[in-house]
Amino acid sequence: MSTARFSPFELLLLKSRSQVDTATLLLLGWVLVHRQHVSEGQRRRRLAQVTSQFRHGHELGPVMSIAHSQDLHAIQLAAEVVRKECSKERSLSVMHQAITVATDDGDISLANHYILRFLADLLNVAPATLGTLFQELTGQPLRQPEDPSRDAYWQAHDPDYYARKAREEAEAAQRAKASQAEQEQQQRAKADKQQEKKQKQQEKKQQKEDARRAKARAEQSSAEQAKAEKARAEQARQEQARQERARQEQARQEESRQRQQRSSPPPPDRTTRALAVLGLTPGASKTDVRRAYRRMAQLHHPDRFYSDSEHQVALASARFQRIKNAYDYLMQTY
Numbered sequence: 001m002s003t004a005r006f007s008p009f010e011l012l013l014l015k016s017r018s019q020v021d022t023a024t025l026l027l028l029g030w031v032l033v034h035r036q037h038v039s040e041g042q043r044r045r046r047l048a049q050v051t052s053q054f055r056h057g058h059e060l061g062p063v064m065s066i067a068h069s070q071d072l073h074a075i076q077l078a079a080e081v082v083r084k085e086c087s088k089e090r091s092l093s094v095m096h097q098a099i100t101v102a103t104d105d106g107d108i109s110l111a112n113h114y115i116l117r118f119l120a121d122l123l124n125v126a127p128a129t130l131g132t133l134f135q136e137l138t139g140q141p142l143r144q145p146e147d148p149s150r151d152a153y154w155q156a157h158d159p160d161y162y163a164r165k166a167r168e169e170a171e172a173a174q175r176a177k178a179s180q181a182e183q184e185q186q187q188r189a190k191a192d193k194q195q196e197k198k199q200k201q202q203e204k205k206q207q208k209e210d211a212r213r214a215k216a217r218a219e220q221s222s223a224e225q226a227k228a229e230k231a232r233a234e235q236a237r238q239e240q241a242r243q244e245r246a247r248q249e250q251a252r253q254e255e256s257r258q259r260q261q262r263s264s265p266p267p268p269d270r271t272t273r274a275l276a277v278l279g280l281t282p283g284a285s286k287t288d289v290r291r292a293y294r295r296m297a298q299l300h301h302p303d304r305f306y307s308d309s310e311h312q313v314a315l316a317s318a319r320f321q322r323i324k325n326a327y328d329y330l331m332q333t334y
Contacts, residue, residue, distance in 0.1 A: 009066050009074035013081070017057040023081035024094055025051055025060070027119065029067035030075055031102050034111040040064075050097045083122050091123035095130065099137050113145035271333060274326035286334040293327040 006014065009026065016022040028050065032043045044060055066074050086094060098119050102112045120130040134142040272282055278292040300323060305316040 007071070007074060008062060009071065009077060012058060012062060012066075013077075015058060018055040019081055020085035020090075021051070021054040021056040022058070022063070023078035023085075024097070025054060025056060025063050026067060026074060026078040027082060027094075028097055028101050029060075029063050031098050031112055031115055031119075033064070033067045034109050034115060035102060036109050046101055050100055079122050086123060088124075091125055092129075092133070094123060095120060095125050095133055096137065099134055103138055105138060105140070107140075110145055110148065116142075117145075270329065274329050274333075277322055277326035278330070286331075289327065289330045289334065293323065296323045 012022055013019050025047070028047060029043075032038075032047055035043065038046075044064060047060055047064070082094065095116075098116060102108050102116060108116070116130065116134075117127075119125075120127065125133075131142045134140070275282060275284055275289075278289060278296055280288055280292050284292070297320065300316060300319045302313055302317045302320055305313050308316075
């Protein structure tokens with residue numbers, strides 16, 4: 001059979017010559033490990049003395065190891081074996097042994113106060129009988145155990161209890177304050193992070209809106225520029241058309257003038273006009289010009305018209321001036 005499925009105490013029970021002795025031995029060891037101010041050697045010697053008549057047939061070391069480990073499963077199993085196998089006489093004997101290993105002078109630990117009462121209840125030993133046994137063996141009455149859940153217990157056994165309790169409460173309050181401060185800091189950090197995230201989202205949204213507006217302005221500017229370019233192009237086209245019409249009109253006028261010049265005799269030049277004023281024709285000589293001038297001057301000199309009206313005198317003066325101008329011009333030309 002494989003032993004891997006059994007606990008150390010179960011293996012001890014399987015190997016024991018008397019399971020009730022082995023179970024009682026563990027319960028007594030349980031009492032011993034809660035006895036104060038004794039060494040481990042003293043515990044083992046005391047247990048050996050009390051259980052010298054046991055027939056278990058194994059060493060005490062494994063039992064004490066289990067007792068020291070506070071293996072509650074093993075203690076429960078031992079209690080079940082003892083309750084099942086112990087007679088009334090054996091129950092009183094076990095209680096006698098438990099009191100013997102718990103104390104020599106009636107002073108027992110708080111844990112053993114409760115362990116002895118547990119064993120008495122397990123073995124159907126009345127509280128009064130337990131008290132009588134304890135009085136007979138120790139010479140002291142079995143007092144009620146102190147209650148460690150009350151402040152009075154700690155005040156009596158630990159003078160620094162209240163100071164330590166106050167320190168612990170202050171430390172707890174400080175930890176709570178620090179925890180609250182940390183939580184508040186975390187909440188502020190979280191809020192700051194959310195605010196930063198929200199601000200970044202707003203900035204990103206604003207950037208998108210600015211980009212959209214810039215794009216719209218660029219498109220509008222491009223459209224206006226294209227419109228202006230189109231207007232300038234149209235204006236240039238109209239100006240070019242106007243210039244072309246003006247050029248064509250000028251060309252028509254020039255052509256008309258040329259046609260007119262070709263169809264009518266050319267106007268006389270200044271020499272011809274000057275000769276005509278003196279009553280001469282082209283080809284007249286310089287001598288002809290002098291003779292004609294003297295004749296025309298005598299004929300049209302203003303002095304001849306001094307008796308006429310002022311209008312007649314003015315006309316005569318104008319004719320004489322034209323004659324003289326024509327004569328002067330011809331004299332310079334010939």
